[in-house]
Amino acid sequence: MRYYPVFLKLEGRLCVVVGGGEVAERKVEALLEAGARVRVIAPEVTETLRRWAEEGRVELEVRPYREGDLSGAWLVVAATDDPGVQEAVFREAEERGLFCNVVDKPEICSFIVPSVVRRGRLQLAISTSGASPAAARRIRERLEEEFGPEWEVYLELMARWRREILSRDLPEEERRVLFNRLALAPLPEWIRQGDWHYVRALAEKEGLSFPEDLK
Numbered sequence: 482m483r484y485y486p487v488f489l490k491l492e493g494r495l496c497v498v499v500g501g502g503e504v505a506e507r508k509v510e511a512l513l514e515a516g517a518r519v520r521v522i523a524p525e526v527t528e529t530l531r532r533w534a535e536e537g538r539v540e541l542e543v544r545p546y547r548e549g550d551l552s553g554a555w556l557v558v559a560a561t562d563d564p565g566v567q568e569a570v571f572r573e574a575e576e577r578g579l580f581c582n583v584v585d586k587p588e589i590c591s592f593i594v595p596s597v598v599r600r601g602r603l604q605l606a607i608s609t610s611g612a613s614p615a616a617a618r619r620i621r622e623r624l625e626e627e628f629g630p631e632w633e634v635y636l637e638l639m640a641r642w643r644r645e646i647l648s649r650d651l652p653e654e655e656r657r658v659l660f661n662r663l664a665l666a667p668l669p670e671w672i673r674q675g676d677w678h679y680v681r682a683l684a685e686k687e688g689l690s691f692p693e694d695l696k
């Protein structure tokens with residue numbers, strides 16, 4: 482069996498997290514970063530989760546899970562330390578046709594969460610298919626060295642140039658060649674080293690705008 486990797490658009494969608502420990506907190510944080518509406522259900526929660534609830538960033542129900550709690554949800558995370566509860570949450574999710582992450586039991590999950598390198602619009606998601614979360618973390622740390630903060634700026638630049646090129650009304654083949662030429666240029670390297678004169682020269686050669694504000 483091989484997992485199918487996707488990037489979900491969760492903005493404004495209700496995600497229910499059952500459990501309020503360290504692991505739940507980590508999953509909630511990532512859901513909030515994706516703009517999801519998060520509801521936490523647990524009799525006890527970490528200090529950080531409590532603060533997020535006070536600040537109105539998450540909805541909090543301080544009580545044990547009960548059947549029916551997944552009503553209205555799009556996505557579910559079971560992050561308790563009670564195997565019976567984990568299974569009950571997963572079962573309800575299956576009945577409702579919802580994807581559910583069971584944090585301590587990849588065998589019964591319908592999705593697992595990757596380790597992620599974040600650089601603005603670039604996200605590198607790493608999974609070992611549950612074989613070793615610790616190894617996934619090591620790989621993330623290696624990739625974080627290779628893909629530094631310059632990649633955020635680089636992708637912002639590429640996104641702008643892409644918009645400019647798309648508005649040009651070029652023949653498709655010419656456009657494709659240009660996109661590939663730009664993607665092959667060592668722009669991340671130039672940006673990392675502050676060699677903006679190379680970026681400027683390339684922009685001029687291709688008739689693209691120079692991103693003064695990104696410098």
Ligand SMILES: C[C@@]1(CC(=O)O)C2=NC(=C\c3[nH]c(c(CCC(=O)O)c3CC(=O)O)Cc3[nH]c(c(CC(=O)O)c3CCC(=O)O)/C=C3\N/C(=C\2)[C@@H](CCC(=O)O)[C@]3(C)CC(=O)O)/[C@H]1CCC(=O)O
Pocket residue numbers: 507508511582583584585586587592593594595596597607608609610611612613614615616617618621
């Ligand atoms: C990537 C990351 C995302 C996140 O959670 O946000 C994530 N785990 C992370 C860290 C981490 N988790 C654990 C350790 C301790 C070392 C170790 O045990 O290896 C470390 C390392 C650390 O903390 O340094 C313990 C652990 N994790 C799982 C089990 C149960 C089991 O395997 O049976 C146990 C044993 C619990 C116990 O002790 O009983 C299960 C899962 N953990 C997953 C994801 C999914 C598979 C990902 C993949 O395909 O690789 C999966 C299957 C389900 C899921 O959670 O979706 C995040 C990295 C964040 C980062 O980048 O730093």
Ligand SMILES: NC(=O)c1ccc[n+]([C@@H]2O[C@H](COP(=O)([O-])OP(=O)(O)OC[C@H]3O[C@@H](n4cnc5c(N)ncnc54)[C@H](O)[C@@H]3O)[C@@H](O)[C@H]2O)c1
Pocket residue numbers: 499500501502503504505522523524525526527544545546560561562563566584585614
């Ligand atoms: N996936 C991962 O990355 C990963 C990493 C480490 C540990 N784990 C495993 O995940 C589980 C959770 O870890 P943790 O450190 O957050 O545990 P924890 O003990 O800190 O938290 C457990 C939470 O579950 C809540 N809970 C208990 N019964 C409940 C119920 N009936 N309804 C709702 N909530 C209930 C508790 O109130 C508490 O908030 C453990 O089984 C752990 O072994 C997974």
